[in-house]
Amino acid sequence: MISEIGLLYAAGVAYLGLLFFIAHATERGWLPAALVRHPLVYILSLGVYATTWTYYGSVGFAQSEGYTFLTIYLGLTLAFLLAPVLLAPVLRLVRDYQLTSLADLFAFRYRSQLTGVLVTLFMLMGVLPYIALQIKAVTESVSVLTQEAPPNLLALGFCATLGLFAILFGARHITPREKHEGLVVAIAFESAVKLVALLLVGGFALFQVFGGPAGLGDWLAAHPQALEALNEPVSEGPWSSLMLLAFAAAFLLPRQFHMLFVENMDPRALQAASWGFPLFLLLLNLPIPLVLWAGQARGLEIPPDYYVLGLTAGDGAGWLALLTFIGGVSAASAMMIVTTLALAAMCLNHLLLPAHVTQQSLPQSNLYGWLLWGRRLLILLIIALGYGFYWLLEFNQGLVQIGLISFVAVAQFLPGFIALLFWPRATRIGFIAGLSGGILMWLLALILPLLEASGLPGLPLNLAALMGAEEENRWAFATFWSLAVNSALFVLGSLLSRPTREEAEAALACRREQLPPARTAGEVQSVSQLETHLARVVGPQTAALEVERALQDLDLKATERRPAELRRLRGRLERNLSGLMGPLLARMMVDNRLDVAPQTQVALADSLRFVEEQLEHSTVRLRGLAAELDTLRRYHRQVLHELPLGVCSIAPCGDILIWNHTMSTISGIPAEDAVGQPLESLKDPWEGVLRTFINGDDRHLYKLQLSVEGRYRWLNLHKAAIESSVTGDSAAHGLGGMVVLVEDLTELHTLESEVAHNDRLASIGRLAAGVAHEIGNPLTGITSLAQNLRYEQDPAEVELTVRQILEQTRRINDIVQSLITFSHAGEAPRPLPAAVDLRACVDEALQLVQLGGSGREITCINGVPRELRARGNQQRLLQVFVNLINNALQASRPGDRVTLTGARVPGGVEVRVEDEGSGIEDGLLDQIFEPFFTTKPPGEGTGLGLSVVYSIIQDHGGTVYADNRPEGGTCFRIRLPAAEEEVMA
């Protein structure tokens, strides 16, 4: 025996000091992050499940109920095997909506303050005796080791130390987004200590007491009743009921919920925990039969609950006894710390805060500090209550019995929990009715007999006895009847009531099938307004911080004004506030203060993005037809996004819904900057172009020239209204709007320009001989005149000769200028359209054509009126006339005439180019403007001339037609917009 109580006290204090150091080292980052976030740490932290009940009480349980003690761990194993369908969805919910406790989860799903209050109060009732039990286990373990009654100060000191630890390392941050890594690592360390201590005690029992496995085999052979005592109760005892209780406790006990979900740092660790944590429990329980038999073999005269301690203490292994004692302190302290933290979060969100919000007494400055200190005070209060229970209750029942009372209590949350995941029809009325019924049965079947046995005042009513249940079956009785009444009332209440809109939304969120956010009457139109409204509830400092945090979460700017983004921001604020003060208060604040987005159509932008996000995240869960449809949706979306046409869909309110890759390329505006934005927010020139086009009557707009980021683009625009019939039943969501297709013709246009240029160069080549001839004549004249000038003495003659030379030079200059003008036509930058004198233009074209020498025997008549002017580019129109006249001359026979006439027509001017040639076959009239189409033999024509004409006239917004004349020959009619003065005339 360890006789020095001071030594035990010192060891306990030193151990708790070590815990402080580990937590502190973790918080300061002295431990590597890879270790802190390793799944093993998470698994060990879940070991908080194993309290002094497991550590000390399992041996006593095994002694009285045999292998039935394993049910407490086998039930949990079954729950963890179901982790992907049972625990992972809850973990996702807790993380997504920043829920901090089981009460938060139920209040979130069943949308009722009463739900949160009821869950919190019942949890307090169910778990406080369990906390008291831990204090009792520690003090009794001291008593077992020292053989004397422990001083009262011991329990008080123990409680105070744990309270301090919980405050320092468990209530460091107020938001659940910031995990308490120090706490998690410290709890994991405590689990490791428990495991090592129990394994060492098991080893001690096997090798020291029995002398090894062979010795154990001999002892069991000599005492067959020992093994029978373990096996027999399996078939007779409350096996199934305890399995069910443990199944529920695995995730519903406050400490389990806290470590499993709230302090989870990496969701993937849950997968490892699904088998790793049961393995931890198996190792922890492996020594239990050995310790029991060793205690029996040694004939220990202490309660079997403390064989673990007494076995080593009584055999001179002082260090092992001390380690075992430390293991017991670990089990108790871990449970008390984590349970207290979880209960404090519940009390804060569902008892303290609602009271303050109702009275409007929340502080306007430093709300975080207020919440943090509120939680800390609650931690102290709960530990004090546990200590009070320790004093009040006379624990004449075993450790396991008190623990099981808590297990039955938390099992009452099982129907609500299962319904939360799998039954959207469940309502708050059903939940409250069921839970109330379950609590009543729990009180009648377990608590009243406990009070009576503890000598406390209460009703002398034992329900189990009244209904004829035997004492050994009271757990089965209490479990069955409390859960049966609970479930029946829950189902009945749910079926007889209707879920509210909020409940229905929450049910869908729990099943990850949430509908788009509710549409509310809007008032907030900017982030600053949002902050101002929020500040009225939580104060300006908190509002500023929360808004900034939400903006960071969503990667939005403070200048954000898009209704859909403001709505997302509001949703994020609600979730973040939920982490601070629970889901109900957060919803209340957001609903009352932060209404945004008045139009139904905004919900459409939200819906599309939301549905997309949901489908992206839930692919693995889609099966059958849904999966096929999703594949089809992805295919269509991909087609839409990869389309070589720009696609832009606009909601009726003007918000952009779709902006595909090509649209981003053409516009230079990324999809993320456009989608969800109102049309007005697009940069120039897109806002103006799209708005004008959408509001205009034309369904198509051809060859629109835009200057985008310093370079010209030529675009065709097409639009179509999205009729509600296309979207079917979804019209109820306010669908409709417009889809705009944008065709980028810039490359085609460049190609056409090159073709036109090549055509001009070809023409210049053809003109070369004529040019040489035309220049040669005046040159000869100049030469002769210059030679004559040498001998001329008369000043008047000299003057005349010089004038003639200058005249000839001007002729040459005109020819050269015409060539330069022609060859440069169409090259960028193009001059702006101006009034073009069509007669002068035709004259110049005729001169150029005659330079080529063709058609010398054909008469060309320029009958275009002098006053006829078109709006256009003179150089490009010159090319048009050159090509048409050339075409006419080539089609004419010697002696024919080519006549050019012009006239004003409605909406413009018309120039006709007529020849008396052979005409064009009717079947070919439709094709003559196509590039490379020619009726000439190969090598004699490029087939580009008329296509260039067509392209230039189109660019001018005009038309060109070709017809055969009745009297023979062809007539080309060009219509062009009239110059302004022409229109005025």
Add this chain to the structure above:
Amino acid sequence: MPTLDKTVILFLTGLLLFASPLVGWWSRPGLPWFTPYLLWGGLIGLGALAHLLQRRHDL
């Protein structure tokens, strides 16, 4: 095999071993004292195997 299928199979195996009349079989006299631990360990091993296979598949 999809995760849901594996989860259901594992859970049903656990129910069969520890929440069915089969408990009478493994708790009968004559079997080693560690029989329930062996069965429990086997079930955990299957869970670990399923998890490891899933991880490899994910990779």
